[in-house]
Amino acid sequence: MIKLKGITKQYTRDSLGLEEVDLDIDAGEFVSIVGQSGTGKTTLVKLLIAEERPTSGEISVGGWNITNISSRDIPLLRRQIGVIFQDFKLLPQKTVCENVSFALEVAGEKDFRISQVVPRVLEIVGLGHKQDRYPHQLSGGEQQRVAIARSLVHRPKILVADEPTGNLDSINAQEIIEILKKINEFGTTIVLVTHNREVVNQLKKRVVTLHNGRIISDAEKAKYRL
Amino acid sequence: MFSSFHRIIKFSFQDIVRNASLSVMTILILILMLLSINTLMVVRVLTDESIKAVKDQIDVSIYFHPEATEEEINEVREYVGSFPEVVDETYLNRDHVLETFKEHYKDNEEIIASLEELGENPLGPTMVVKTRDPKDYQKIIDALSIPEYENIIEAKTFADTQKAIERISAITTQVERFTYALTALFAIIAFIIIFNTIRVAIYTQRAEIGIKRLVGATNWFIRGPYIMESFFFTVVSVGVTYLIAHFVLRFLDPYIAIIFDEVGLLTNYFYSNIAMLLGMQFLAVLLLTVFTSALAMRKYLKV
Numbered sequence: 001m002i003k004l005k006g007i008t009k010q011y012t013r014d015s016l017g018l019e020e021v022d023l024d025i026d027a028g029e030f031v032s033i034v035g036q037s038g039t040g041k042t043t044l045v046k047l048l049i050a051e052e053r054p055t056s057g058e059i060s061v062g063g064w065n066i067t068n069i070s071s072r073d074i075p076l077l078r079r080q081i082g083v084i085f086q087d088f089k090l091l092p093q094k095t096v097c098e099n100v101s102f103a104l105e106v107a108g109e110k111d112f113r114i115s116q117v118v119p120r121v122l123e124i125v126g127l128g129h130k131q132d133r134y135p136h137q138l139s140g141g142e143q144q145r146v147a148i149a150r151s152l153v154h155r156p157k158i159l160v161a162d163e164p165t166g167n168l169d170s171i172n173a174q175e176i177i178e179i180l181k182k183i184n185e186f187g188t189t190i191v192l193v194t195h196n197r198e199v200v201n202q203l204k205k206r207v208v209t210l211h212n213g214r215i216i217s218d219a220e221k222a223k224y225r226l
Numbered sequence: 227m228f229s230s231f232h233r234i235i236k237f238s239f240q241d242i243v244r245n246a247s248l249s250v251m252t253i254l255i256l257i258l259m260l261l262s263i264n265t266l267m268v269v270r271v272l273t274d275e276s277i278k279a280v281k282d283q284i285d286v287s288i289y290f291h292p293e294a295t296e297e298e299i300n301e302v303r304e305y306v307g308s309f310p311e312v313v314d315e316t317y318l319n320r321d322h323v324l325e326t327f328k329e330h331y332k333d334n335e336e337i338i339a340s341l342e343e344l345g346e347n348p349l350g351p352t353m354v355v356k357t358r359d360p361k362d363y364q365k366i367i368d369a370l371s372i373p374e375y376e377n378i379i380e381a382k383t384f385a386d387t388q389k390a391i392e393r394i395s396a397i398t399t400q401v402e403r404f405t406y407a408l409t410a411l412f413a414i415i416a417f418i419i420i421f422n423t424i425r426v427a428i429y430t431q432r433a434e435i436g437i438k439r440l441v442g443a444t445n446w447f448i449r450g451p452y453i454m455e456s457f458f459f460t461v462v463s464v465g466v467t468y469l470i471a472h473f474v475l476r477f478l479d480p481y482i483a484i485i486f487d488e489v490g491l492l493t494n495y496f497y498s499n500i501a502m503l504l505g506m507q508f509l510a511v512l513l514l515t516v517f518t519s520a521l522a523m524r525k526y527l528k529v
């Protein structure tokens with residue numbers, strides 16, 4: 001599903017994001033990418049959603065070589081990869097329903113289809129009864145669930161979660177991980193970027209550890225080790 | 227496709243409302259620019275009309291010797307009439323000339339007394355010639371300045387209105403230059419304001435733009451609202467300018483009618499050229515606004 005071959009990302013002469021990274025992630029996998037701050041985790045996310053281009057190497061997503069993806073094709077890629085972030089990235093002046101609908105509106109979906117899809121996705125994340133609330137009226141965990149719902153409306157094959165529990169307490173973090181596991185059970189590949197030891201250890205899934213831009217370990221059913 | 231377009235319009239109106247003061251300022255400057263262009267048009271029309279009025283008053287008078295025979299006069303008239311430049315030729319016989327002369331000097335007793343003392347009509351017939359263009363008068367005068375006509379034609383006068391025309395043209399050129407400069411100034415101000423309007427819009431919506439990009443909006447979907455804003459600014463400014471021009475020209479027309487003796491001169495010109503005038507102005511403003519928006523987006527909107 002995701003293939004990185006000899007990926008290096010050099011920002012400046014002194015700033016190296018990733019170095020010679022080889023990584024294969026199969027369809028339906030749940031992979032945690034762990035590492036300390038500044039080890040290249042966010043660079044990896046940016047490369048996957050084509051926000052950055054690699055300095056060298058090749059990246060393919062679902063068999064699509066996106067190494068030198070054209071700016072015209074980037075929106076198509078981003079509709080195939082759902083992304084959630086630590087800061088949720090919700091629009092404060094829009095309701096829960098509008099925030100989720102927005103992802104379909106910008107993709108040119110018809111109103112009729114939006115009105116069908118959005119309530120269904122909100123039910124999946126357990127927010128069907130709060131669709132008319134504004135982000136500031138929700139808890140952090142609920143806001144993250146809105147972001148997950150928004151990332152799911154395009155039915156992505158891959159969901160990239162960049163520190164999704166970074167701003168949440170342990171109870172809310174647990175809720176988010178449970179939702180991610182549920183989504184993974186439906187067949188979506190999950191790439192979880194985190195430095196939350198508890199979360200990784202409890203998942204008992206594949207763990208890829210980055211250090212100074214390099215992969216230093218890649219193990220199945222592993223624990224957070226650094 | 228249609229729903230995307232509909233949403234682009236919706237987002238562009240949201241931007242306009244959020245940056246209401248800048249939007250109003252942009253439209254105001256565009257209106258001022260268009261009004262100065264329309265002032266240029268009014269100046270043009272008035273100048274053309276003034277020059278036409280002055281040209282209408284120009285003619286060349288050919289005074290025949292009182293002794294010139296009818297045959298000789300007819301020969302000259304035929305000769306002058308053969309010029310394609312001549313549009314009108316009026317012949318005044320001796321009696322008519324005398325009548326006109328007396329009428330002209332009726333208050334000057336000395337002249338009237340001298341005329342009566344002579345006992346006979348000392349004035350010869352006169353021919354008044356009008357040409358298509360004032361430049362052609364010199365040609366007619368030169369053509370008649372040949373030895374064969376020396377004994378037939380006593381004098382040829384050409385009212386020197388060329389200087390008046392030149393003066394009108396000089397004033398017009400100066401007014402036009404000033405108006406061009408004013409138009410350019412408004413265009414530059416409009417450029418700066420539109421540029422900043424789009425820049426501020428991009429800055430205030432950077433989070434929204436980031437989210438649009440994240441969820442897979444196309445470049446056109448992100449840029450579309452700003453292009454629509456330019457279109458909206460153009461439509462409103464041209465529309466308001468049209469209304470202002472309509473009322474101002476209707477207000478000016480009665481005053482202009484006093485000078486040029488033509489009712490509804492400006493309004494008639496405006497409406498008989500409305501498609502060209504509004505079309506050109508719409509196109510010019512649209513080009514300016516779209517170009518400025520495109521430049522601001524290129525600089526500040528990385529999609």
